[in-house]
Each structure stands twice: as C-alpha cells, then as structure tokens.
Amino acid sequence: MAKRKILTDNDPTLRTVCRPVPRITPRVITLLDDMVETMRYANGVGLAAPQVGVLLRAVVIETEPGVVHELINPEIIETSGEQEGSEGCLSLPGRSGHVKRPNYVKVKALNRNGEEYVLEGTELLARAICHETDHLDGHLYIDFADYMYEPEEEERVSPRLRKHARKHER
C-alpha cells in the first residue's frame, strides 16, 4: 500500500466528472487500499478517487473507526430528513462551513469483489456518503454551504508567522 498525495484547492481535477469503474482490476484494488491509507493518514472520515487524482467513481468512508466502506460506482437511491452541521474537506484544508444534508441516505454500489450491495447511513455516515459522491461529479461542499466559518484565530495570524519562519530557514 502507498500513501498518495491529496489534491487541494483549485486543482481542476476536483471539478471533473468522473467515469464509472468499468472493471475491477488489481489496479482498482490497489487504488482502494491506497485511498484508505491516505484517508487515515490525513485523519479524514472519507475520500474520493478524484481527490488523489484518479478520475474514477470510487469512494472510501470510515466514519466509525475500523469500519471501512468501499463504494465503487455508488448511486444514491434514497434520502430523507435533514441535518445541519459543520463539514470540512481534505482537499480544502483549514476551512469548514455549515452544510445542510439529508439525515438518512441509502446508496447502491459495488464492493471490491464486484458484488452489488446497499449501504444505509444516518447522521455522520449519511453526510459522508453525500460529500464523497458529490466529489465524483466535481462538486465540493463550498458550492452549497449555507455559510463558511472563519478560520481559527491561529490561522489568521499565521501568514506573518510563516513568513517569519521562512526567514529563519534561510
């Protein structure tokens, strides 16, 4: 397994509609393994293939430690209810916003053996399913967040500190 680089901010890959996984090959299995490792390394609860530069419809989610969901070609088939809360994205580091999501989501997908299965989730899992499947269509949560939170105090003063630190490096 290998950790991959997470694309951030204005990388156009994040805005591309991904194509379905045509066949589950060893490369796809490796991709899934790498995505889980990358997500865990970044302390995330979900990661989509385009975030590591692969334009395929594949997603990994781990909202409950140790319970990894791998979704290949996922398709949301049912949603209900509403939840409001904060959301962040590994591709948009340091930012977070207030996003409304359905409180219940039912999604159909293939597992790594190519078998179709249905995953249901509420609360954080429902939020993560929506967030990650959005990535596959080039959508980011900032497109429809009600509002964004201001960065934390430290981060607002940090540009100056960073400059200071750079000076010292030289």
Add this chain to the structure above:
Amino acid sequence: MAEVKNVRRAALDVLMRMEKEQGEGYSNRLVDSAISKHGFDGADRALLSQLVSGVTERRITLDYIISKFSRSPLSKLDSDALCLLRMGIYQLRYLDRIPQHAAVNETVNLARSRSRGFINAILRSYLRTDSIKFPEKPDDLRLSVTYSAPRELCAKFISIFGAVESEKILASYLDAPALTLRVNTLKTTRDELISILEAEGFECIPTTTSPYGIRVTGSGLPTAIREGLCFVQDESSQISSLVLDPKAGDVLLDACACPGGKSFSAAMLMENKGSITSRDLHASKLPLISSGAERLGISIIKTEERDSSLPTDKKYTKIICDVPCSGLGVAAKKTEIKYRSLSENAELPPLQYSILAAVSKSLEVGGVLVYSTCTILPEENENVVDKFLSEHTNFEAVPFKVGEHNAPSGKLTLLPTAEHDGFFILKITKKSN
C-alpha cells in the same frame, strides 16, 4: 471528508437543536451523542458539556444581560446569533479559565457574516461594562433573573416557602450536582468501598443521614460501579429505603421501579432474602433493572410489566410507591426541569393519587407502604396523601425518624441542597381490610 472538530461549534449545534425542540431532547443525551459523533475527549469533552449545561442552566440570566445591550428584542434575533451570544457571555462571565479574547473571537468566528459585527459589538461592550444591575423588586423577578428560573416558578416557590427559602432552593439548582453512591452491602462495607474509591483517586465524603451513602468527586465514573460494589443513588432516595425498613423475608413490591435503585437498596437491606417484584409501565426499561441486579449480585428481584394505576389481587408486606412527578427536587441534575411550564404538571396529582390508591390495595394488613416523589410541590405530595388518608380510613400514617429528620406526621419533605435531592416521603400502614 474531513471531520470538523470544533468544540464551540458542536456546543452551538446542540444548543440550537435544544432551542428548536424546546427542551424535548435532554441536553445530556444530545451532548453524549455529539461526543461520540466527533470523538471528543479530555478537555474538549469537558468544555462541551460545560458550555451546553452552563448556558442552559443560566439562560434567563444570560438573556437578561443580552437584552441590556441589544437594541433589537431577543425574539427578533436569529436563533444561532442568540445562542452564540449566550455562549459568549457565559464564557466571559462564568468561565474564568478561558481568556477573554479567545471567548470573544472564537464565538464571533462561528457566526454568519451578517451577524458577526453585531455579536462582536455586544460581547465587547459587555466586557467594558463594570457590573450589570439586576432588578431588585419584586422578589419573583429578582430571583428569576438572578437564578435563571421562570418567573412563574419563582412566584410559586415564594408563595409556598417564602422568599428566603425559595432563594436557597433556586440557588441549589445551580450547584454542581453531587454524585452519591450506595454501597452494595451484599459485597462490601462502606469503609472498604471508601478505601477502594480513594485508591482510584476519588474524594469521598460519607453521607450523614444514610449509613450506606458516599458522595464522590473526581473525574469519570468509579470502576467500582461496573464491578457491582455500589450503584448511583441519591441520599434522599436512600433515606426513603431506610424509612420503609424492609427485612429479610419480606414480600416487597416496587410499583414504579425503573431504573431500579430503590429495588436494589431494598434487596440489600433484606440481605437478598425474600422476594421483590420490580414493576414498571415501560417494558423497554425493565432490562436495566435485571442487568443492574445481576451486576450487584441480587437474585430476589423479578421484573414485571404492568400499569400500577390498575389494582391487582396479589398482596405484599412492603410496598415502594415512587410515583411520576414534576421532578422539581432534582432540577440540579436535569436542568430542563425548572424551565417547564407549571401547567404541564396539572395531570400529575390525579395520576399520583390513582397509583397510590391502586397499589395500596395490594398491601397486607399490618404491612408498610412508602409513597415518595422527587418534587417539593405540596399538590403532588401532602395534598395527594391527605386526600388518600381521608378517603381510606383503614390506613394511617406512621411517624418516623431518620438521622436528624423527624417526621411525627409520617410525612417528610427534604428541600434540595448541594448534598442531596429534594424529596418527599410518606410512611403509611394498613390497619384493616
């Protein structure tokens, strides 16, 4: 997706949800689910519960202060702006370990851009103000603003207990609630348990009236609870068991038993000999009693799902009749209780009476029944039992004395203090059929 771990954000989410549901969801349940959702631990976890319970407990006081600075009435504010203002003022006023600039900045950062300036202005003008004048007259308004209790409740307490006593009661609602344990005398003694708890780093104070209670302070829950050496039970509730005085061989009914504390206490006083029927209306809660009994090594408890307001033929030598009530004796533990409208209590006295009347039919001649509530309102206590005694002349009240509490009329009201809950206890016996 990256998880956003911001304690103040999570606290705001819980407070807004409570505001929306108007006290429907108990704050501790919402806090627990936020903790497990975000995986908060240590200091984050403590700050989250402190913010939620503190803001809830002081809401009326905080709103009074905000209204002194806000030009528009509070009802016109967005609910998130109002909740943020409450959180901000709460941190500035009551949490001295949080630096002021952090309390202001981190609160303002959570706001939507259109209310940011407004929230910032109010918090900063609060900081510039030396002291805020609270109303001095009339008493009900003064108590309401000072102790954050609805004016209606303050007026009611003043009419029953007078202003001085009411002030003590309302102040006790703001005390950090005591965690009191009842030693499992089937497995250990109070002194032994104290040394076990102290070894685990808890500070222990033996209760004065109950010889089985220990008030503990410390962080987290003692492992002795999981090991069945004790269970959580307020001293007032322990006192009610002492008043009933069950003995080995008794055939005892606990008519509204959940979550089971009084049944457990009785089983210990009975040295696990005899029989206890722990009855409750809600079958879903009964497994709590069975699992608790198992943990404590009690074998004489049988659970029963039944509506206690309907009489049965079976007879018992001792009966515990701890009826549903307004809970105004335990408002320090469940902050939402004090904010409930008094009109919600109207249906309680008839229910309490019907349970007492039905359950009393199951008492053997010469048997003892203890009626109790965790409230201090006469209409749920004295009035219910006086009506019962006047309509059931074959019953009489039994005078009792526990510790320093003397009850020559067989009735005892314990007002809530920092040490124990508010409680009412009546002891009666059946003279003839």
